[in-house]
Amino acid sequence: MLLLQQTTLVPKLLLFSKSDFSFNPCSSSPSTRVSFMDKHTKSSSLKQSHKQFQSSVLACQASTDTHDTSFRxxxxxxxxxxxxxxxxxxxxxxxxxxxxxxxxxxxxxxxxxxxxxxxxxxxxxxxxxxxxxxxxxxxxxxxxxxxxxxxxxxxxxxxxxxxxxxxxxxQPKASTIRIIQDKYLQKVHFSRHGIPLPDFVQIDDLEGAKRAGDLFGYPLMLKSKRLAYDGRGNAVAKSEEELSSAVNALGGFDRGLYVEKWTPFVKELAVIVARGRDNSISCYPVVETIHKENICHIVKAPAAIPWKIRKLATDVAHKAVSSLEGAGVFAVELFLTKDGQILLNEVAPRPHNSGHHTIEACYTSQFEQHLRAVLGLPLGDPSMKTPAAIMYNLLGEDEGEPGFHLAYQLIGRALNIQGASVHWYDKPEMRKQRKMGHITFTGPSMGIVEARLKSMLKEEGSESRTAVTPRVGIIMGSDSDLPIMKDAAKILTMFGVPHEVAF
Missing domain, CATH: 3.40.50.20 (Rossmann fold)
Incomplete structure (x- = not known):
């Protein structure tokens, strides 16, 4: 199946040549990715020539004395x-x-x-x-x-x-960091800017928590204001009787707590948003995030959601980042409810786990984009250069050497799979649920990359299945078209024609 999409190509990088201590732009092909190496002149003849260079290697060494400036x-x-x-x-x-x-x-x-x-x-x-x-x-x-x-x-x-x-x-500005690092201040800030959120309220004692339970009902989500990430700092009370244990699990009211109304979401979504120094904003395609024990486990790009939901999620993310100060990449995490609402969960003022797939799947990775943004360079193209991608987090499954062994087994299988890219973070210690690396799968359809992921995980029956490239794509503007188009899918199945359905 061949899917055609008209796109406007933009240069990957703006290149410069150094001449007379001024920068002059030189041409670059939009499809060419250029890498640079450090060039340090070693003689007067080299200073007069742009055709010959001698590379020098800079030794890298971590300094344990933070105030030693004898050589920098x-x-x-x-x-x-x-x-x-x-x-x-x-x-x-x-x-x-x-x-x-x-x-x-x-x-x-x-x-x-x-x-x-x-x-x-x-x-x-x-x-x-x-x-x-x-x-x-x-x-x-x-x-x-x-x-x-x-x-x-x-x-x-x-x-x-x-x-x-x-x-x-x-970059981003200190005011943004101050808002983001306090989850309650985040909620207050975004609420004042008219961004849709789950209902929330600060709690200072057990009576306040009980009033919140009466107001929002149960289950009730209790959260720490600060130092909360990857599921840490969250506790659920399923009834009033569980409030005390939930508060204790978070370290008590002295930690600074607030309550959120339980959100019965159908999907968790995320949008990586880049903001330049000139306040220009560029949004990456909406992705779906799947969590394991409250830690990001799998990211699917693009998210399988109707067009109107994609637009709504992108609009909410754009508005949220526009309300903050400074340049850089921001990750906006969202809830999709069963009635089609998009609610903001939280924002990170930096590159994020939900954007790792952009290294292989997008024309400009979130990491290159962050550097472009903070340095005042033009923002790059955030669109996907592959139809589908899945990012799989390599989380520690055991402590120490047994955990490393399990991770290496998984990596070994991934290296034999088409379209798989392995990223290992080289952390010296293995712990359960620690992020040790990630693997990104890219391919011509979500069905194929899902089959590749299953092959790596060796799920039941996956080894006997062969990923078949769809010959027909049924693409709908919204899920309301499904009752009509599902008959077309049935006919294709009847005749054994590989196909896939997308909104």
């Missing part, structure tokens, strides 16, 4: 797409993938992370070992960077505000 890599000239050194607070897997995207454009990325062997340390331009929520350390780190961004929102927002007052370029 940022003292060296940067000859990439941007002269600005990007500083990232955090060096986890998101920081690692930012560094990978940066390397293709010779953009220098420095990370601040307390772990000497954090995932980003091996490939970052430089790694400063220190805490990203320690004020003095962050201020010292900021001196080495041209722009400061985050790969985790649990940083010291007060220090970022202070740095902004001193003229440090922080």
């Amino acid at each position: 890599k940022d003292d060296l000239p940067a000859h990439g797409v941007s002269e600005v050194i990007v500083g990232v607070l955090g060096g986890g897997q998101l920081g690692r993938m930012l560094c990978q995207a940066a390397s293709e454009m010779a953009i220098k990325v420095m990370v601040l992370d307390p772990l000497a062997n954090c995932p980003a340390s091996a490939i970052a331009y430089d790694h400063m070992v220190g805490s990203f929520d320690d004020s003095a350390t962050v201020q010292e780190f900021a001196k080495r960077c041209g722009v400061l961004t985050v790969e985790i929102e649990h940083v010291d927002a007060a220090t970022m505000e202070k740095l902004e007052q001193q003229g440090v370029d922080c």
Whole structure:
């Protein structure tokens, strides 16, 4: 089956040649992806010629003394797409993938992370070992960077505000980080901007929780205001009698709690949104996220939803990000209810697990897009370059070596599957439910990539099934067309014609 779609090609990168210390644009084919290598001149003859270069290798070493400035890599000239050194607070897997995207454009990325062997340390331009929520350390780190961004929102927002007052370029802005890192303030902010949300209320004591239960009914979702992610900081009370245990599970009222009305959603959706320095906004296709024990487990792109739902989800995500300040990539997580409503769940001010598939599936990955945004480069094309993709999170299934063994078995099977791309984060410790890597499957249809995922997982009967490319696609504008078009699907099945149905 051949699906044709008219698209407008845009250049992948804007390239520059250095001449007389000024940048002049040079041409680039829209279909060509260009990688840069650092070029450092070694003689006067090389300074006079643009035809010969000698590559130099920069040694990478993590500094354990956060105040040692006797030699710094940022003292060296940067000859990439941007002269600005990007500083990232955090060096986890998101920081690692930012560094990978940066390397293709010779953009220098420095990370601040307390772990000497954090995932980003091996490939970052430089790694400063220190805490990203320690004020003095962050201020010292900021001196080495041209722009400061985050790969985790649990940083010291007060220090970022202070740095902004001193003229440090922080993207996104400290005001955004402050709003996002407090889930209750998030709800208040978005509610004031007319964005649809589940009903919520702050609770300060058990009587307040009981009143919320009377107001919203049960089950009732209790949440921590801060340091809540990947299911942490959430507790469900199925009745008034369970309120006390739910509060205790979250650490008590001193932690700062609020209550959300239970949302009986039919799907969880997400939209990656990029915002440029000029306030331009670009949205990626809506995806469906499937969670395992409250942790993102599978992402399907694009989401199998009617066109009007896709538009509504994109509009809500666009409006949410427009209400915040600063440039970068944002992830907007949404609920789709059975009556067709889109409700905002939460927003992350950084690249996100729901956007990992964009590395292989989209013309511009979320990581390249984040770098473009914070550096003031033109935003890239967010559209998909493959009809379908599935991202599968490699979560720790056991502790220590047994967990590594299970993960490597899965990776071994993935490497034998067409369209599979393996990403391993190189974390030194294996723990249950820890994000250790991910695998992305791309293909000509969702049915085929689902079959490839099942093949890797070796689900019952999957090995005996062969993925067949659909010969016919039944595409409907909305699910209201299904009662009529389902007869067409029945006829195709009767004659043994491979097909697929999409809204």
